[in-house]
Structures are given as structure tokens and as C-alpha cells.
Amino acid sequence: MKLVVINPNSTQSMTDKIIASARAAAGDHVEVIGRTAHGAPASIEGHFDEVMSAAHLMREVQQAEASAADAIVVACFDDPSIGACREIATGPVLGICEAACKAASMIATSFTVVTTLPRSVPIIEDLVRKYGLDHQCRRVRSAEIPVLALEEPGSNARQQIRDEILRAIDEDKCEAVVLGCAGMSDLTEWLSRETGIPVIDGVTVATKFAEALVGAGLKTSKIGAYAVPNKK
Amino acid sequence: MKLVVINPNSTQSMTDKIIASARAAAGDHVEVIGRTAHGAPASIEGHFDEVMSAAHLMREVQQAEASAADAIVVACFDDPSIGACREIATGPVLGICEAACKAASMIATSFTVVTTLPRSVPIIEDLVRKYGLDHQCRRVRSAEIPVLALEEPGSNARQQIRDEILRAIDEDKCEAVVLGCAGMSDLTEWLSRETGIPVIDGVTVATKFAEALVGAGLKTSKIGAYAVPNKK
Amino acid sequence: MKLVVINPNSTQSMTDKIIASARAAAGDHVEVIGRTAHGAPASIEGHFDEVMSAAHLMREVQQAEASAADAIVVACFDDPSIGACREIATGPVLGICEAACKAASMIATSFTVVTTLPRSVPIIEDLVRKYGLDHQCRRVRSAEIPVLALEEPGSNARQQIRDEILRAIDEDKCEAVVLGCAGMSDLTEWLSRETGIPVIDGVTVATKFAEALVGAGLKTSKIGAYAVPNKK
Amino acid sequence: MKLVVINPNSTQSMTDKIIASARAAAGDHVEVIGRTAHGAPASIEGHFDEVMSAAHLMREVQQAEASAADAIVVACFDDPSIGACREIATGPVLGICEAACKAASMIATSFTVVTTLPRSVPIIEDLVRKYGLDHQCRRVRSAEIPVLALEEPGSNARQQIRDEILRAIDEDKCEAVVLGCAGMSDLTEWLSRETGIPVIDGVTVATKFAEALVGAGLKTSKIGAYAVPNKK
Amino acid sequence: MKLVVINPNSTQSMTDKIIASARAAAGDHVEVIGRTAHGAPASIEGHFDEVMSAAHLMREVQQAEASAADAIVVACFDDPSIGACREIATGPVLGICEAACKAASMIATSFTVVTTLPRSVPIIEDLVRKYGLDHQCRRVRSAEIPVLALEEPGSNARQQIRDEILRAIDEDKCEAVVLGCAGMSDLTEWLSRETGIPVIDGVTVATKFAEALVGAGLKTSKIGAYAVPNKK
Amino acid sequence: MKLVVINPNSTQSMTDKIIASARAAAGDHVEVIGRTAHGAPASIEGHFDEVMSAAHLMREVQQAEASAADAIVVACFDDPSIGACREIATGPVLGICEAACKAASMIATSFTVVTTLPRSVPIIEDLVRKYGLDHQCRRVRSAEIPVLALEEPGSNARQQIRDEILRAIDEDKCEAVVLGCAGMSDLTEWLSRETGIPVIDGVTVATKFAEALVGAGLKTSKIGAYAVPNKK
Structure with a gap:
């Protein structure tokens, strides 16, 4: 195909x-x-x-x-x-938002989305509600990273995302995390290992x-x- | 202003x-x-x-x-x-959808939307739900009219819309009707007189x-x- | 009129x-x-x-x-x-609750209500849900002020309301604030200036x-x- | 007590x-x-x-x-x-609305309310939604009877109510019926016998x-x- | 009977x-x-x-x-x-969950559930949503106690539950508390006295x-x- | 795998x-x-x-x-x-219900479920609501067939299901149909051809x-x- x-x-x-x-x-x-x-x-x-x-x-x-x-x-x-x-x-x-959130709902009772900028949070909340998954989405969080920072080799974006996921586990009691940006796709495995929680990449x-x-x-x-x- | x-x-x-x-x-x-x-x-x-x-x-x-x-x-x-x-x-x-539906919710406990083509029905249903008014919207109906038919002098579009409103009153028990297309704007008064129900035009x-x-x-x-x- | x-x-x-x-x-x-x-x-x-x-x-x-x-x-x-x-x-x-909350939903994706006494919080939450705006209302907060304190010249009610709005911006990430009492009407402009966020008065x-x-x-x-x- | x-x-x-x-x-x-x-x-x-x-x-x-x-x-x-x-x-x-609807939700997966006048229908729909039971309430129906007709010995109110219940069973596929007026209280047993469905009186x-x-x-x-x- | x-x-x-x-x-x-x-x-x-x-x-x-x-x-x-x-x-x-939550909704505008283990929290959240009471349930909390600890004479389970209820009053602003386990049934009166809030036991x-x-x-x-x- | x-x-x-x-x-x-x-x-x-x-x-x-x-x-x-x-x-x-309904929501804005017996309808409605898809599910219909009739060579179960799907298209204006029983799995292609609508089999x-x-x-x-x- x-x-x-x-x-x-x-x-x-x-x-x-x-x-x-x-x-x-x-x-x-x-x-x-x-x-x-x-x-x-x-x-x-x-x-x-x-x-x-x-x-x-x-x-x-x-x-x-x-x-x-x-x-x-x-x-x-x-x-x-x-x-x-x-x-x-x-x-x-x-x-990729619809795919990732629906996948999350199949392997966990709840999930948190970690995205880049705060301005995207309400947009994603709206999508999650549109898909009928607001009752399973604990929270949409921003790691306060511009999208293109994910493309800069020297940035500490990945650390910030990891830390935000760790906060999500602790504060939201979420059972899975959805990565809220296509540009985080290459970090999925590393983040999953570092945090011990299913980390879901929408592209995949x-x-x-x-x-x-x-x-x-x-x-x-x-x-x-x-x-x-x-x-x- | x-x-x-x-x-x-x-x-x-x-x-x-x-x-x-x-x-x-x-x-x-x-x-x-x-x-x-x-x-x-x-x-x-x-x-x-x-x-x-x-x-x-x-x-x-x-x-x-x-x-x-x-x-x-x-x-x-x-x-x-x-x-x-x-x-x-x-x-x-x-x-105009948001404005008309929110106005309807201030003068009636329920309303029906009458739009042009069937393919617009799910789009409008989605908007109504996004605005949190699905519990007041009895139904989104289509009068089965292409948008541009509203511009044709000889068409019987206005009659079709009136008939759909009458069906809405009878079947949906709605208390107001929202016109689901900007191109219906000039028909508002006539439709209101013909049907005896508040007819709401989003442009206005x-x-x-x-x-x-x-x-x-x-x-x-x-x-x-x-x-x-x-x-x- | x-x-x-x-x-x-x-x-x-x-x-x-x-x-x-x-x-x-x-x-x-x-x-x-x-x-x-x-x-x-x-x-x-x-x-x-x-x-x-x-x-x-x-x-x-x-x-x-x-x-x-x-x-x-x-x-x-x-x-x-x-x-x-x-x-x-x-x-x-x-x-004024319906008007203010619907206005808020037209200029912001989310809002917080700041009212007087804690006992009014569940009443307002109920209204917001009735109007279908619970998904846009981040929180209903009380500034812990009796209604009539707003009428006393010497009270520090306005400062308490301002501080509660600042907490709302910080904690709720709301994009607008709705004043939850008609008696706060005269404070709208001052609060808006002090907090840098749209502050919405229901009377207006x-x-x-x-x-x-x-x-x-x-x-x-x-x-x-x-x-x-x-x-x- | x-x-x-x-x-x-x-x-x-x-x-x-x-x-x-x-x-x-x-x-x-x-x-x-x-x-x-x-x-x-x-x-x-x-x-x-x-x-x-x-x-x-x-x-x-x-x-x-x-x-x-x-x-x-x-x-x-x-x-x-x-x-x-x-x-x-x-x-x-x-x-009695809250009591009857919550009782219905304990003995059936769905119910229909049969009330007196059409104007009460939206009020009851609002209550049912407020109580969180809209997903179990199939429909609120009116038997088109003024409340005080229930007090008139010769009226055929009880027949109208029975017929409305029979329509509810047929059209709504409801599993129970809630009587939507205190004045119907004395008809409960008769209606239950006539219709073969649990008929719930709020007073009781x-x-x-x-x-x-x-x-x-x-x-x-x-x-x-x-x-x-x-x-x- | x-x-x-x-x-x-x-x-x-x-x-x-x-x-x-x-x-x-x-x-x-x-x-x-x-x-x-x-x-x-x-x-x-x-x-x-x-x-x-x-x-x-x-x-x-x-x-x-x-x-x-x-x-x-x-x-x-x-x-x-x-x-x-x-x-x-x-x-x-x-x-007992359905009974307790519906009782809570009749004597308070909001309630919090206090259960035993964290793993039961999502199950109870799901039930509360199924019963249509999510808008009245402030939170489902776990006191982090295995069910059978409630059977052990020397355990400090009852103190932990009381402390969790006190946190619920303070943080959730709930008006009643529902005990989220049949095994807490014998503690109801004591907890109610200790916390000054209606404490609801599902068995009762x-x-x-x-x-x-x-x-x-x-x-x-x-x-x-x-x-x-x-x-x- | x-x-x-x-x-x-x-x-x-x-x-x-x-x-x-x-x-x-x-x-x-x-x-x-x-x-x-x-x-x-x-x-x-x-x-x-x-x-x-x-x-x-x-x-x-x-x-x-x-x-x-x-x-x-x-x-x-x-x-x-x-x-x-x-x-x-x-x-x-x-x-298979979760899978089929979530698949339907990815290729259509609305769907209807066609199941076997009426008694399964409320169970499926409950599931659909649990999955957050009630706003996309037009209706859950029963073809009034016992599950095991699907196993009987001579039964006209497949015709009844086809007819129910045709009614769903006409009355519900659904854009896809979900087959509400694993035993209908072998009929998927035939039903899709006969009805001209995406027919979704949960097993697949x-x-x-x-x-x-x-x-x-x-x-x-x-x-x-x-x-x-x-x-x-």
C-alpha cells in the first residue's frame, strides 16, 4: 500500500x-x-x-x-x-492527535498530553473534547518550548519534556502520556525509557x-x- | 465604530x-x-x-x-x-452560527437550525456541540437547497425553507428557528411572519x-x- | 428603546x-x-x-x-x-451571569468567574453548566467577601478581588475573568487595568x-x- | 419520625x-x-x-x-x-422529580417521563439534565392535560395518560415510566396494571x-x- | 420484607x-x-x-x-x-456506589469519594460518570490502604481515612464524603464526628x-x- | 507477532x-x-x-x-x-465494540450500530457513551435476531440485517454502519456491497x-x- x-x-x-x-x-x-x-x-x-x-x-x-x-x-x-x-x-x-489519543484510550484509562507552547493547550483541549475523550484526558500540559526548538541540536527541549512528563505522572496520576507535537516523534523511545510510562507518538x-x-x-x-x- | x-x-x-x-x-x-x-x-x-x-x-x-x-x-x-x-x-x-445560536438560547429554551445542504448538517452539529448548546438545539435540518439557489430570483428556495421551518415547529417542538446560511438573511422577516416563531438571522x-x-x-x-x- | x-x-x-x-x-x-x-x-x-x-x-x-x-x-x-x-x-x-459568560466565550477560549461568598460557588457552577459553558469555565472562585462589603467605602474588597483575579490568571490559565456579582460593576475598569486581562461585568x-x-x-x-x- | x-x-x-x-x-x-x-x-x-x-x-x-x-x-x-x-x-x-428519576435509574436502564402540559416539558428536561440523568431519560412527554383536569371526576385524563404511556413503550422503548405530576399519584397502580411497565410516582x-x-x-x-x- | x-x-x-x-x-x-x-x-x-x-x-x-x-x-x-x-x-x-452517590446528591451539591487503593480510583470515576454524577463529584481519592487492612485490628487505617477526608474538605471544598469501600462501613459514625461533614456509607x-x-x-x-x- | x-x-x-x-x-x-x-x-x-x-x-x-x-x-x-x-x-x-466504533469515527462523522437482540441495545448504548462517542453514534438498532440465528444456514438473518442497515441510512442519516455482533463478521463485504455504505466489522x-x-x-x-x- x-x-x-x-x-x-x-x-x-x-x-x-x-x-x-x-x-x-x-x-x-x-x-x-x-x-x-x-x-x-x-x-x-x-x-x-x-x-x-x-x-x-x-x-x-x-x-x-x-x-x-x-x-x-x-x-x-x-x-x-x-x-x-x-x-x-x-x-x-x-x-496524529486523534490517532494518539484514541490509542491511549485503548491501553490506559487516562492520559495526559504534553505539548510545546501554552497557546496550543486550548486548541488541543478542544480537539480532545471533540473526539469525546475529555473524560480520559487528565490534562493538556505545555513544556513551554517553541516548536522549532525541537529542531535545534543544542537545546534542552528533550529534558524539559521529560521533566514535564514526570510532573504529569506525579500530579495528574495519568497512566499514559501523549506527545503533543509531531516534532517530538524521535524522542518517544527515550522518553518512554526515562519515565517508565507508555509514551505515545502520534506519527507512529x-x-x-x-x-x-x-x-x-x-x-x-x-x-x-x-x-x-x-x-x- | x-x-x-x-x-x-x-x-x-x-x-x-x-x-x-x-x-x-x-x-x-x-x-x-x-x-x-x-x-x-x-x-x-x-x-x-x-x-x-x-x-x-x-x-x-x-x-x-x-x-x-x-x-x-x-x-x-x-x-x-x-x-x-x-x-x-x-x-x-x-x-454568525455562534451569534445566532447564543441569541436563540437567550429568548427560547430550544431551537432548530434550518440550513441549505445535507452535507452541512454534521458540520453545524459539531459547532453547536462545541458551543455547548447541543442540549438546547433540537435538530439541525437541511432544506436540501444549494447555497447559490438562494441567489436565483426564480427559485422556490424560500418556500422550501418556510416548509422546513413548519416541519421543525411540528416535529421538533422547537421554540425558535435559526437560519443556517448567511444567504437566507433577507428572508428573515418574511419567514418569521409566515411561521409565527422567532426566526433568527446570524448576520443581524x-x-x-x-x-x-x-x-x-x-x-x-x-x-x-x-x-x-x-x-x- | x-x-x-x-x-x-x-x-x-x-x-x-x-x-x-x-x-x-x-x-x-x-x-x-x-x-x-x-x-x-x-x-x-x-x-x-x-x-x-x-x-x-x-x-x-x-x-x-x-x-x-x-x-x-x-x-x-x-x-x-x-x-x-x-x-x-x-x-x-x-x-447577568448568562450574558457575561456568553460574552466571555466570544472573546476568549476560557474564563474564570470571581464571585463574593463561597456559598455562591456551587450555584454559579450549576448555572455555567446549565448554559453549556462548563468546558470553557476554568473555575468559579470566591474572594470571600460578603455582598454588602462591596458597598462599604472603607473595605478592602476591591484589593481582594484584584488578588483573586491575579491568582486566577496564574493558577487557572484563564484568558478572561467574569465578575460574579452585580455589586462589582463599578470596579470593572480598574480591575481590568490592574490585571491586564479582559474583565467582564455582567451588568454592562x-x-x-x-x-x-x-x-x-x-x-x-x-x-x-x-x-x-x-x-x- | x-x-x-x-x-x-x-x-x-x-x-x-x-x-x-x-x-x-x-x-x-x-x-x-x-x-x-x-x-x-x-x-x-x-x-x-x-x-x-x-x-x-x-x-x-x-x-x-x-x-x-x-x-x-x-x-x-x-x-x-x-x-x-x-x-x-x-x-x-x-x-419528587429527583426522587422518581433516581428511583427509575435503579430499576431500569431507561425511562420516559409523562407529564401534563407541553409547557412543562422543557422545565423537566432541564431538571433531568441537572440531575445527570439525560442519558437514561428517553423522552419527556406531555399528555396535554391541564394539572387541574386531574382533579375533575369526569375527565378522561387517566385514559389519556395511559395512552401516552403505551405510546412511550412503543416509540421510546423505555423500560419504566415516571409520572410527571404530583396529581397523578393516585393513578399509579392502575396505570402500572394497564401498561405492564413499572410506573413510578414521585410522591411515593x-x-x-x-x-x-x-x-x-x-x-x-x-x-x-x-x-x-x-x-x- | x-x-x-x-x-x-x-x-x-x-x-x-x-x-x-x-x-x-x-x-x-x-x-x-x-x-x-x-x-x-x-x-x-x-x-x-x-x-x-x-x-x-x-x-x-x-x-x-x-x-x-x-x-x-x-x-x-x-x-x-x-x-x-x-x-x-x-x-x-x-x-453501594450507586446508592451512596445518589444519596450524596440529595443532601449536598458536591461530594468526594474516599476509597482504599489508587487502582480503584479510575474504576470509581467511571461508575460516577456512568451514573451521571461527575458534575457533582469533586474528586475520587485514595487513602492508599489495601482493602484487608481495614480488617486488621492494629492498623491505622481509620486515621488515614480521616486525614484523607480532612484533606478533601480543605482542597476539594466538597460538601459530603462518600466512603468508597464496604469495609469502611463501621467507621461511618466516628468519621462523621471527627470531620463534621456528612459521611455516607453505601451499605447503610x-x-x-x-x-x-x-x-x-x-x-x-x-x-x-x-x-x-x-x-x- | x-x-x-x-x-x-x-x-x-x-x-x-x-x-x-x-x-x-x-x-x-x-x-x-x-x-x-x-x-x-x-x-x-x-x-x-x-x-x-x-x-x-x-x-x-x-x-x-x-x-x-x-x-x-x-x-x-x-x-x-x-x-x-x-x-x-x-x-x-x-x-470489538471499542475498535469498530473508534474506526467508524475516523472515516465518518456519524455511524449507527446494528445489533442482534433488543436487549443488547442499552448495553451497547452504555458502551458507546463510555467511549465518548455518543455524539457520533446516531442510533443503536436491533435487527431482532437471536445471536445463534446467525449460525443457522437457512435463516434470513442476513436479509434482516441488510434491511435494518437500509433503514438506518434512510432514517438516521448515518455515514457508516457498525455491525453489533461478532457473528455478523462474515457478512461484512456482502452488506457493504448491498448498501453502498462503509460497513464495519469489529473483529476485522x-x-x-x-x-x-x-x-x-x-x-x-x-x-x-x-x-x-x-x-x-
């Missing part, structure tokens, strides 16, 4: 990291194709960045569709424009869930809100 | 209708400035159209902000990209609520999710 | 303060008429006080109705007997929303729960 | 019926004292009637308290002013739950919202 | 304590019959223990039914297998509610989910 | 069907091992059957664990005893999700409610 993983921001190093995670997770029969939303903001930190990346994301989804992709992963934790992607895609489209899980839905023969429903866009 | 009312689709006749409603509602001290999102789709029917209008909408909001607008109304019932608009605006930004109410918030000295909060977008 | 603002307790100095706020907020075309519920308790601190003021409040609403009021504001944060007021009024009836907002609903041509729905009381 | 059962309307024949039900249900050791809220409306049909009976209800509760009542039942299905009653009572105070259940709470040594909590009213 | 109170674990000393509480609470006309689920785990600490006691619990319910029990109480705070018990019982079946309340439902003539509904199990 | 799929009832022909579906769905690297809960009831129709199968299910899970299973699927739509299974398993444990999806979670390196969290059972 052909899986297109789209980084909806324009930072290539982040795409590289994301694709590495997706490839590491994907089965042998899965061709993982990475795409960067060139022209989009360098990072998505809030609603405005989301909107400014949206048309670029659509273009990538349309190209994925033209190339007969079996499924699509949108690798930004704000799950930007997922409904629109689903309208133009035939196969399943997975957002969305890749596997995309595989799963395709393997189950499921496509996006086309008889309602996700029907092909009306011709204008 | 200066109020900018933006039609996020590119159909000028719809803007005209919307601005006429806004001007009719606005107080004497309010300068209503209409804007059309040129370049956007001709109508917004679903998530994809929403996304394809978003950057055009942002441009209009930025211009409104540059011209020192005191408040902004986004005149599409899907409340597209409202969070992003709030990040770049200083004053209040009102979506959003205009008045924008005036109200400005008059109350309130601006969009800038210390959290609606802070000015981060510089890239 | 004629707007009647009713203080449902019997403390005239509180009425004076409330009416000053309403007048300062109201548009030029609005005649604001203040009424005190003489015979009611001196302050409303809990369910019992609410009940003991109810018949007096009804009398004032009936007089407002007799004098052809276009809209009514009930200026007590417990939103006492609003349903009953709506049954006997033709125009819109606004409670309810006045503006009443104007807005009347301006939008909306009246209380009379086909259901708010129908004119049955003759006995 | 001494149980005071208060009819918050002024119709003596309704009090008689209510007290007969309470006495039939109460244990041998329970002295049931009936009280009528003389001065209140003849029936409670909506928010306004509720409010107009409130002060009369308070007077009866205060007398009950003065006479060392162990518990109080307020026999109107709108559960009027229960919070205020709890502030002035030492022992438990039961509303509230009487038994009051006994239960007193027997369990529980009194109304006095450290929060139900504390004794503040002295004025 | 005949009330069968079943301890679904196999610890006889716990049954003795439970039955003592039930007998102390039950009316003179109630014959309380205690049963121990011999063969079940010695205590129920988590889902697995629950499951391993289930068949033993069923056997006891079947025997109760065979002996014409009028009602059944299942005395474990996890409310194990209540749905199954209701299928095979004719009369009401009460779980379930006993009284069982009496109440039987006294109200109510039986488990047999037309839906609680119908007699299908023959195989 | 080794995946153990357990049929918690004792009907071998149903296990065969389930395992055929799981094998058809599973990747090449997955060894699917089928297990029947010998000693359990022949079908699970309600809470009692669930309980009577529970200990047998536990035995199978313990054997799976002993044989180093990487993941477990419990193939009954009531998701029986999943919490207990998770306590004793190291790897992920999937119930749970198999793929189990693979996905294992592939993502996730195991059941052992620091909270799913910790290994306490030794007795």
Missing part, C-alpha cells in the same frame, strides 16, 4: 524526522511517501498558522490522491483541516492506524459530510 | 445581501464596511470550501485590522477560521453582538489561544 | 451603582430605567435569598411590562427566576445584549416554556 | 391525594403531616407559577423546621425551590427516600451551598 | 461488618440475610478480582431469588455485575434505598436490558 | 467464523490463534451471559499470556470484562488495531487501573 505522510509546515528537517518515524513504524508492504507543505509557515503554533498552511496541505492531499495513495497521515498535532482532507481523499485520513500511531484501516478494507465515507467537494 | 462584515465566499450578490442586513441592523454610529473574499469559492458547502476560502478571509481580516476596524463579523454559518481571525484581530470577531445578530461587545469595552483576549500569531 | 434594569435585592446603593453601569454602557437611544426590588432581602447570598426576592422581582417585571419596556435586565449574578421573568415579558430578558454586557436583541427584532418566544402564564 | 409533605400549590384536593399516597407508602413509625401552600397558585404550570408559590412554600418549610420535622417532601414535579428549602431545613428535603418514592435518608442518619450538609441563610 | 445483602468477596469478617451495618440501618420489618461469596477473592481490588467473584456472586443472587428475597444489596463499592444481578432478580438490586444507604423501593412497590423492569436471561 | 482472538462464548462455529475474519485481515507476520471459551454460555445476550462467560474468558487470557501473546482480541460486541483482561495481559487488549478492525498498537511498540499501561492484579 501507498501511505502519504504530510508535514503541513514547511520545515524540511521536521518532515525528515516525521518520515523516519513513519517508516520505522510501517509494515514491509507499505510505501511511505513524505511530503512537505512548501509555502506553509515554518511551524504551526496556533489557529492562524493552521489556516496559513491549509491550502498548501490541500495541494499535497490532492497530489496524494492523484498518485493513488491508499491513506494519508497529516503530521501536525492540531489535526488541521482533517475534514477537508477527508472530503478530497478516497482512503482514510488520519490526524497514525501510520499504524492508517495501515489498519486500509487493511480492514475501510475508506472514507462519501455519503455525508466527507463527500467529494461540490463542483463550483 | 467601524464594523467590517466579511463574506468569506466570492459571490458579490451574497455580500450585498449580507451587508444590507448588517446595515439595517446596525446602529447609527456604526460604519458597516462590507468585504468579499475574492478568490475564495463561490459558496462554502463543506470543509474543503471552508479551507479554500481561509487565506482569502485572513487577507480581509488583516486589511480590516490595518484599517482599525473595531469589530469583525464573518458571515458564513460554518464559522470558518474564527480562531485564526481572533488571533489577528484586536477587537471582537463574531461568527452577529452585527448587534459585535456592537454590544465593543460598546461594553471588550476586545479579544490576547493572553492565550488568541494571542497575536508568533513571528516566523 | 426602553430598558428596565432591575436590582432584585433591596439595597438602593447597589441599584445606583448598577444603573450607573447600565447607563454608561447603553446607547444614546436607550432609556435606562432602574428598579429596586423593595421588600426583597438586602443582598442575595444563596438560594433562600433568591426565593425571598422572587415575588418582588416579578412585581417589577410586571410593571416594566405594563410600561412597555422593550427589554429587561435582571442584575443579580445568580440569574434568579429568569424563566419566570421571560414568561411575563414580551421582549428579551437577560440575566447584559445591557448591551438586551439592546442587541431588541435591535435584531427578537422577542422572547411565546410558543413553549416561556408562553404567557396560564390563567388560574 | 416526622415527615412533612408540602403541596406547593393551593389546591386542597390535590394535597389530600398527595398525602394519601405518602401515608400509604410511609412506614408505621412515620408521622406524615400534610401542608398546603395556601396563597400559592392553584396549580404550578411553568416558571411563573413556581415563583409565585415560592414564598408560601418557604413559610411551610420554616414551620416544618420549627415543628422539628425530620424530613420534608416537596410534592410538585418541577422540584421548585429545592435549594432554598435545603438551606432552611436540617433534615433531608426531597423533590420521595416519601420512601426521605425515610431512607433519615434512617441512614443523613441530614442536609451545612458546610456549603445549603448552609443556613446568612442573617441580613 | 426479606433483604439479602451479599458480600461479593470471600472474607467472612467483612461480611460480618457489612451485615451489622445493614441490620443497624434496616427497619424492624426487614429480615436482613447476609451472604458471603465463598470461592471469590478475599478482596476486590480491581477489574480482575471483580470478574473472579462474579460467578460466585451470581450463585448467591440466584439463591436469594430462590428464597424469595424482596431486594438485594451487593456490598462492594465497584458495583460489580449489577446489570447481571438485575437480570436474575425480581426485586430491586442496589449497588443501599439497605435503606432497597427498603424504600420495595416499600414503593417497585421491582426491576423486565421489558428491556434487565429481562430474565435468555434460555440457552 | 502472536495474536490471540478469543470468542468468549462456547459456540465453536462462531469461533471459526471469527478466526476466519481475523486471519483474512491479519498481516503475513501475524500468527492468529483462535480460542473458544469452553464452558461459557453458547451466546452472550445480556449482562448475565457476560458474567457467566467471564471466568472462562479469563482462563483463555491467562493462557494467551502464558504463551507470550503479543496482543489479544475479545470477539464479543459487549466488550465483556475488557478491564480485567487488560490487568492480566502485557500487550494490548482490544474489544480489532485485529488490525491490535497489530497497529503492537507495531507502534505500545503495551497496556501497568501503573494504574490496569496494573497486574494484587496477590491475595
